[in-house]
Structure formats: C-alpha cells, structure tokens
Amino acid sequence: MSVLLECKNLSHRYGKKVALDDVSFQMESGKIVGLFGPNGSGKTTLIKKIVGLLQDEEQAIKIDGDPVGEKTKAIVSYSPDRLAFDGERKVTDLLDFYELMYDDFDRGHAEEALAGLGIDTGEYIGKMSKGTGEKTQIILVMSRNAKLYVLDEPFSGIDPVARETVIKIMLQNMPEDASILLSTHHIQETEQILDEAIFIKDGKLVFHKSVEKVREESGRSLSEAYMEVFR
Amino acid sequence: MPWNLDSDRPIFLQIVERLESDIVSGKYAPGEKLPAVRELAVEAAVNPNTMQKACGELERIGLVYSQRTSGRFVTEDKKLIDQTRKELAKKTVKEFLQRMEELGISRDEALKLL
Amino acid sequence: MKKKLMKQEIRETKKWIMLIYACIxxxxxxxxxxxxxxxxxxxxxxxxxxxxxxLCAMMGIVVVGIVMAGRFYDLLFTEEGMIRLTLPVKNRAHLQTNVKLGILSIYLAIVIYTAVIGIMDNGNVFLVGELYQGLKGYYEMYLTDGVVLKALLTTICSVLAGAVVIANYYITFLFALAVSRRIVSKHGIMQKKGVIFIVGMVLFNIQLLVIWGITKLIEVIEADLSWYPLRSYRPVGRLSFIDFLRYDSEGIWIKDVLFGLIFLAVYGITALVMYRICRNIMERKLEV
Structure with a gap:
C-alpha cells in the first residue's frame, strides 16, 4: 500500500480566524476514509485545500507525491457539498462536459449507471429532486477512473433510500487501488464502509484510527467513539 | 438490502459468521461459485477491503477455495461443512445459555422452557 | 487541455451569444x-x-460583454466554479480563455453592427452610420489626396486604438471581479455583490479620470501643433518620411494618428497591468 495523500503541518486561516491548525495525516491507496467533525470544524476547508480551491502555498499537501496543482487535479475526482451545476443544464450536458474535460471519464459507464437508477439523461438538473441530483453528481464523479475521490457531504438533505443508493454507487464504481475521502455527518450509516476515520475539532485533527481497530480494542462503534470525543 | 451488522463488533468477524452460516444453510451450495468480492461488498454495503479479508479468512478455514482465474468456490468437503454447522450450533447454544444465565434462569429451567 | 477549455467555453456561451448577434x-x-x-x-x-x-443595437454589444464576463463571475463566485476550478488546468487558463473569447465576441458584435448599419446606409449620409462612415471618410479623404499610406496609417491607428480601448474595458470588468474575489475571501466578507459593486465603481471612476487626463493632454498637443510652423509647408512630392510627417492640408491626420497612439499606449498598458494582476490573483491568491 503506497501513500496516496499526505498532509504535513497543514494550516489555513480565513482572515484572522484559524480554520485548520497544524493538521498532519497520511492516507494510503485503496482505503475509504471518513472525515468527521461538527459544522465549522474545518472539514470543508481541508477538502478545499486538497482539491485546490484554497491555495496551499507551503505545499503541505502531497498527492501521489506531487503538490496540489494541474497534475493532482487530473487524478482527484471531487464532489462539492452542494449541487454544482445550475438547473438549466441537462444531464447530457454534464456528460458532455465530463467527457470533454477528463480523459479518465467513462461515459458508457456513467450512462449505464444513470439508466440503472432510472435517471433520464434528457432531464434538466433544475427539475430533479435533491436526491436524484445528488445521485447524478455522484455517478458523474465516480465514473472517472481517478486515484482519489473526495466527496464532501454526499448525503446532505437526501432520504435514507437515496443514501443507500449513493453508498452503493460509491462501492460499485470505486477502482480497486483508488481511495475515497468522505466527509459526512452520517457516521452511523457510513461506518461499515470505512477503513479509517479522521475526526476534526476546531481545525485540529484529534483522532485518526482504523475503524475495525476501534471496534476490536474498545468494543465500541465509531459513532460511540465520536460522541466521546465531541461531547 | 445491506446486511444487518452491529457496528460495535469488528465487521470482519460478522461477515465471516454471516458467510459461514450462508454456506452451512445451503444458500451457497457446495461447489457453487461465490459472487465476486466487489459484488458481495456492495450487497452487504461494507468496505470491499473488509470483505476481501473475510473471504481470505474463509479460505484459510477451508470453507471456500479459490481458483486463480475463475473466482472463489464453496468447498465440496461435506464433512467440513457439517463440522462448521456443529460449531455454529454450539456457539449459538452457548450464547443462548449465557443470556439465560443473565436473566437468572438455570440450565434446567431453560431446558423446560424449550 | 487549453483547447478543450476553449471548446467548453464556446459550447457554454454560443447559444446566448448567437441570440444576441441575431438581435443586433x-x-x-x-x-x-x-x-x-x-x-x-x-x-x-x-x-x-x-x-x-x-441604442438597442448598441446595447447588444455591451450585453455580449456582460454575458462573457458573467462566465468569469460564475467561475469565481458560484458553485459551478468549484467544478471548473478543479479541472486539470492551471487556474490562469480560465482567465486566458475568458479574455480571448470575451474580447473576440465583442469585436465580432461590433463588426456585425458596423457592417449592417454601413451596408444599409450605403450612399445616404445618416449620423447613425458614424463609425462606418468615419472610417470610409478617412480613407477616401486621404485617397483623393493621393496619400494612401497616410490614409492607411490613420485608419489602422484609429481602429487599433478603438480595439484596445474596448479590450481594456472588458479586462476592467474581469479585474473588478478578480479583485473583489480576493477581497471577499481574504477578509471573509459575505456581501459578495456589495464588494463587486464598490470595486467596480472605484475602477470605473479611475477610468473616467484617465480618459479626462488623456483628453486634456491631447488638447495641449493639438494647441501645440497649430503653432507648428512647418505643418502644411510643402506639397507632396516624393514620399520621404519627413515629407510624410509634414504634409497635411487639413492638419487632421497627424492628430488622429497621435490620438490613436496615445490611446493605444495608455489603454494598452493599463489593460496589460490589470491582466497581469488578474493572472497573479488567479494563480497564487485565488480562494473560493
């Protein structure tokens, strides 16, 4: 297992407010890692640093050995915490966009997955329910053959059935040596699919463990461990 | 449907138990091919790595064997399956008795109830 | 990758731009x-x-600029930007693509407008055909004087100056957006639209000041020129460079050329400076 993502003493501030404070961790390839923490703890900031929406001037992040930039963006597939496309676009437009811009995008695969969920490619994004929109976005993101998938809150505001579907899409489409970094509040619903969990509190990394180890050592679930850390 | 797993015990052990009982109960017949790890993981909604590890464990026990290219198959060794069945049964009885004990019911009383 | 980005941007905007062209x-x-x-x-x-x-037809030209700058706004201020800014290209490629495409589509709008008005105006002298007639006038005036080179020079200078001024305005648009983005993310301000408005107004006023300055400067130069004793000294004989500079029966062309050159320099340099700052923000400071 090689190190896919490395953060070394990563910090970030918005104005005077410290959003990330000296965060260091490593992520191996082939792992699904959960990123947990209350609202405003720095999860989205960390993710934005990794995908390059916030500048990493100190080059504290290395992905596959490279600092964040053109090269890493080509191997990172990112799903923002909100639906990113305006409603006037059809699903086919998004397929065209991904196909043109990403060499590793498998259009046939995406179309199959969409058809499998009964999502019409002629449909406008704006006319979809939130759950369908989220499913579409995850299918697009997971239909790339990337090395690292960064999913920010893929389950926010969708019902339990849709959530289950999204988890299935993730597991089905993830290439074998690829990793997923998953930020979510749904700790109970996702802990079965995780290899590792990272807890962030006030911009600091306070917990980074193998989920199975937590269960083995303390006989407790991850959500119990979470409650203990944040209560 | 995702499998019903407890999140306070290692998922890996629970998957092994679940697959064992699936084999013993005949859901997967002797000699039958097991679904691919990825498929099983998606069905169970668990991490593919964990599923991989569980399948490896079953292989170690001998309940399944793998053929390099075509996948994993359930063992045709009926004896081994019977043995596993007995072990699982014993374990269940033990758990049952333990629970009864917790409730303050002696073995004889439990037998009567049965 | 840059070509793909260009293709994508054309795909995104062509529907609107074509519609506006039709309107023009x-x-x-x-x-x-x-x-x-x-x-x-x-x-x-x-x-x-x-x-x-x-005015509607002329507004069309402005609207083309707004639509194209709107793409840049979407990039910096909306959710869509999160997808576009994580594409495997350098951040500045987005700026380069938008500048190229934006300026070109505005030029095309002006060409369409001028051509249609000019063709319809053929032969009649209306004020509305000003731009077309003006260019034609320059050319004919110097052509009948037999000084083709002067005519060409003046025409080219005026057109270039106009083009640079327009490019400058477009870049000012983008500059205001990029600077606003920088201010908003640096200070964590939530009122994005307010910041854009203020930065835009400040830049607009600076531009007005610059134009006023240039006009004053040209007035001074003009005044100087009318004092210049050699101005219409010799008729055209051989077209040596000196002759070429000195001869002018009306004294207009040298003004036009100078005017053009000054505009070219001032607007060109400020546009370049703004573009460089924009690029720097995109490459090193952009945070969304």
Missing amino acids: VIMSIVTMITALIAMNTKSVTAEELMVVFL
Missing part, C-alpha cells in the same frame, strides 16, 4: 428602416424610435 442584426435593420421612414416623412416619432432602436 435585427435591431440595426429596424434602425435603418425607421431612419428611412423618418427621412421621407419627417416624422418626429420615427426619428425618436430610430434613436431607441439604435
């Missing part, structure tokens, strides 16, 4: 028709309508 053509035609009616019937209403239609 229709509005220009309607303008000329009402102008004809106004001339023949001496109707005041028709004349007023003509002005309205003309």
